[in-house]
Amino acid sequence: MAEETLPGTADDDGPDSIVLHVDMDCFYAACERLREPELEGEPVVVGMGYEPGEGHGAVATASYEAREFGVESAQPISTALERLPRIDDLGPDDDPAAAGHYRTVDLEFYKSVAADVKAILHDCADVVREVSIDEAYLDVTDRTAWDLAASGDRTLAEGFARYVKQRIAREVGVAASIGVAPNMSTAKIASDFDKPDGLVVVRPGEVRSFLAPISVEEVHGVGPVTARKLGSLGIDTAGDLAEADASVLEAEFGSRGRELHERARGYDDRTVTPTGRPKSLSRESAFTDPTDDIEDKREVVRALAADVADRARSRGAMYRTIGIKVVVPPFDINTRATSLSGPVDDPELVESVALDLLDAEFAETTVRKLGVRVSKLSFADADQSSLDGWESAEAGETGGDGDERVSDEPEATAGDDGDDEPPNTGGEAPSRGGQSSLVEFD
Numbered sequence: 123m124a125e126e127t128l129p130g131t132a133d134d135d136g137p138d139s140i141v142l143h144v145d146m147d148c149f150y151a152a153c154e155r156l157r158e159p160e161l162e163g164e165p166v167v168v169g170m171g172y173e174p175g176e177g178h179g180a181v182a183t184a185s186y187e188a189r190e191f192g193v194e195s196a197q198p199i200s201t202a203l204e205r206l207p208r209i210d211d212l213g214p215d216d217d218p219a220a221a222g223h224y225r226t227v228d229l230e231f232y233k234s235v236a237a238d239v240k241a242i243l244h245d246c247a248d249v250v251r252e253v254s255i256d257e258a259y260l261d262v263t264d265r266t267a268w269d270l271a272a273s274g275d276r277t278l279a280e281g282f283a284r285y286v287k288q289r290i291a292r293e294v295g296v297a298a299s300i301g302v303a304p305n306m307s308t309a310k311i312a313s314d315f316d317k318p319d320g321l322v323v324v325r326p327g328e329v330r331s332f333l334a335p336i337s338v339e340e341v342h343g344v345g346p347v348t349a350r351k352l353g354s355l356g357i358d359t360a361g362d363l364a365e366a367d368a369s370v371l372e373a374e375f376g377s378r379g380r381e382l383h384e385r386a387r388g389y390d391d392r393t394v395t396p397t398g399r400p401k402s403l404s405r406e407s408a409f410t411d412p413t414d415d416i417e418d419k420r421e422v423v424r425a426l427a428a429d430v431a432d433r434a435r436s437r438g439a440m441y442r443t444i445g446i447k448v449v450v451p452p453f454d455i456n457t458r459a460t461s462l463s464g465p466v467d468d469p470e471l472v473e474s475v476a477l478d479l480l481d482a483e484f485a486e487t488t489v490r491k492l493g494v495r496v497s498k499l500s501f502a503d504a505d506q507s508s509l510d511g512w513e514s515a516e517a518g519e520t521g522g523d524g525d526e527r528v529s530d531e532p533e534a535t536a537g538d539d540g541d542d543e544p545p546n547t548g549g550e551a552p553s554r555g556g557q558s559s560l561v562e563f564d
């Protein structure tokens with residue numbers, strides 16, 4: 123179907139992407155129901171500190187039945203208990219219909235359920251960006267299409283999303299809400315739009331009209347502070363934001379203002395970048411003072427090589443390229459790499475190739491920072507790699523040299539959803555929520 127591309131409705135350099143945002147419904151409570159099916163349909167609160175005498179703690183999540191009583195995430199447990207007494211503490215005259223089941227957070231169990239969900243997601247998409255324990259973006263552009271299915275009223279993409287949802291429900295037993303859209307920020311809003319058990323599809327031509335009535339707080343990158351400021355400018359909905367004068371927004375919020383304006387108008391050119399399956403594994407280390415001493419440099423490269431090879435092995439990753447990075451003061455970044463004939467898992471080879479690359483060109487160079495990277499990864503055990511991906515918050519780790527970082531990430535991440543940060547904060551600082559920072563070589 124050769125539809126003309128209207129300015130502002132689609133990107134100009136290719137077909138519209140198909141992004142799924144998957145977010146599990148009342149996830150911890152859903153996990154508790156897996157092992158206690160009798161909790162199905164009951165108000166369930168998962169949190170800490172509800173035992174008599176404990177008195178403090180917070181709600182992690184509440185089932186939708188418990189939310190009816192005004193119980194919600196991050197609430198003090200004392201407030202939750204006032205609104206929804208614990209069923210075990212009821213007296214003989216109390217009404218059991220107005221009481222809830224309280225359970226203690228068991229993160230290990232929830233992680234294991236999450237790993238099962240993520241394995242399905244990796245199976246359904248080529249690119250999966252895991253955002254939190256119960257949330258991920260999938261790029262499925264190459265797996266389905268925006269075309270209408272044979273029935274005529276639904277897109278193939280919708281059928282694909284329904285399939286993902288059903289697989290999670292059947293194989294793991296927990297419910298997901300899914301948003302489908304041509305970009306990440308719209309998909310995220312869509313997944314939240316009809317929770318629980320939602321499936322909301324926003325087709326490429328519908329993005330702006332879908333967003334228009336939505337509160338600005340829902341727009342990616344708008345937190346409470348920005349929302350208040352926007353409110354004072356009379357901007358309450360994404361539609362208001364889309365129609366606002368870009369120069370006014372820029373004056374108030376800088377370049378971020380323009381970005382928020384774009385988002386509200388349905389533009390979001392971020393691509394889904396993977397977390398669960400890194401493209402490369404690297405580690406780098408800075409010298410306190412730049413050095414040209416070859417033995418000092420070799421020693422650092424050996425340690426970095428051992429570390430990278432070790433991590434590759436623990437993730438079940440084989441590599442076909444081994445490279446180094448050499449930073450010459452102040453910021454001259456040099457990378458060199460050697461390609462192998464096939465994938466290997468060979469720590470000694472990582473060390474010898476990295477040392478050869480160092481010796482060949484940088485034996486006498488004064489360096490500020492060195493790095494070692496393995497890339498062109500292939501994974502022997504996909505499930506293990508996705509499980510690791512859950513916990514990929516290790517970037518920004520500091521080591522003995524004070525500026526040592528680890529990266530499994532191909533790119534800087536966007537700002538966290540719902541946070542009051544600029545949507546495209548890159549840079550080397552790790553952002554909130556376990557996202558990684560830009561420490562990739564190239």
Ligand code: TTP
Nearest residue numbers: 145146147148149150151182183195196256317
């Ligand atoms: P969310 O996806 O925010 O919430 P949810 O899955 O419980 O409910 P919804 O149906 O609205 O998506 O968070 C996922 C899990 O993270 C949640 O089950 C518990 C945990 N969590 C906390 O521990 N504290 C919090 O403040 C929040 C928001 C979540």
Ligand code: MG
Nearest residue numbers: 145146147256
């Ligand atoms: Mg959730």
